[in-house]
Amino acid sequence: MSLRVVEHPLAKHLLAEIRDKNTPPSRFRQLTRSLTTLLVLDATRNAKVLHGTVETPLGTAGAERLAETLAVVPVLRAGLGMLESVVELFPDVAVGYIGLERNEDTAVARRYYSKIPDLAGKFCLCLDPMLATGGSATQAIGFMKMRGATRVSMVCVVAAPEGVAHLQANHPDVEIITAALDERLDPRRYIYPGLGDFGDRLYATP
Ligand code: PRP
Numbered sequence: 001m002s003l004r005v006v007e008h009p010l011a012k013h014l015l016a017e018i019r020d021k022n023t024p025p026s027r028f029r030q031l032t033r034s035l036t037t038l039l040v041l042d043a044t045r046n047a048k049v050l051h052g053t054v055e056t057p058l059g060t061a062g063a064e065r066l067a068e069t070l071a072v073v074p075v076l077r078a079g080l081g082m083l084e085s086v087v088e089l090f091p092d093v094a095v096g097y098i099g100l101e102r103n104e105d106t107a108v109a110r111r112y113y114s115k116i117p118d119l120a121g122k123f124c125l126c127l128d129p130m131l132a133t134g135g136s137a138t139q140a141i142g143f144m145k146m147r148g149a150t151r152v153s154m155v156c157v158v159a160a161p162e163g164v165a166h167l168q169a170n171h172p173d174v175e176i177i178t179a180a181l182d183e184r185l186d187p188r189r190y191i192y193p194g195l196g197d198f199g200d201r202l203y204a205t206p
């Protein structure tokens with residue numbers, strides 16, 4: 001499916017600050033939440049609505065209400081920093097969790113935790129801020145599909161071309177929403193220029 005780079009000026013503004021190596025963890029967390037709100041608004045722009053009416057103090061107005069059940073799966077750890085924004089926007093969202101950790105030498109992700117509700121019939125978001133090799137996102141969405149997901153959008157902050165290609169090859173039905181498509185991976189398979197290690201910056205771990 002498609003790649004959407006969110007071009008809203010506020011998203012660009014927030015991205016500039018979150019990339020900055022001098023941004024401290026407290027601000028990094030705020031920026032993650034604000035940027036995620038913008039990305040998720042874009043990711044859910046085609047959510048189905050039911051047309052009805054609402055009584056205002058003066059009369060009857062046309063009203064549209066969300067007709068879909070949403071589910072969200074953050075990829076631990078870093079995706080957890082994005083979860084609160086989704087719950088704020090969609091308070092009834094179903095939440096699942098997947099814990100994945102890249103091996104520092106091979107960059108291959110290993111699953112260490114998974115608790116995912118039944119996703120059949122739901123509009124699903126997978127949250128992971130960094131789409132580097134795409135291995136983690138590919139695995140995560142594979143597990144979501146095993147739980148019945150048929151409509152998944154991948155929401156990330158920065159994507160590398162290699163990760164986009166890998167995810168699209170394995171899950172061509174998944175739309176990718178990102179604030180930036182960067183140049184490439186570096187030799188350690190970090191996104192260049194990227195923003196460094198998202199989880200470490202979010203959780204103030206070295
Ligand atoms: C980072 C990031 C993604 C993954 C992306 O997680 O948060 O989950 O790497 O890399 P990939 O596209 O090459 O798979 P990491 O494994 O460092 O764990 P963390 O979130 O616990 O820091």
Ligand code: URA
Pocket residue numbers: 130132189190191192194195196197198199
């Ligand atoms: N994980 C990160 O946190 N950053 C990268 O650039 C790649 C993987």
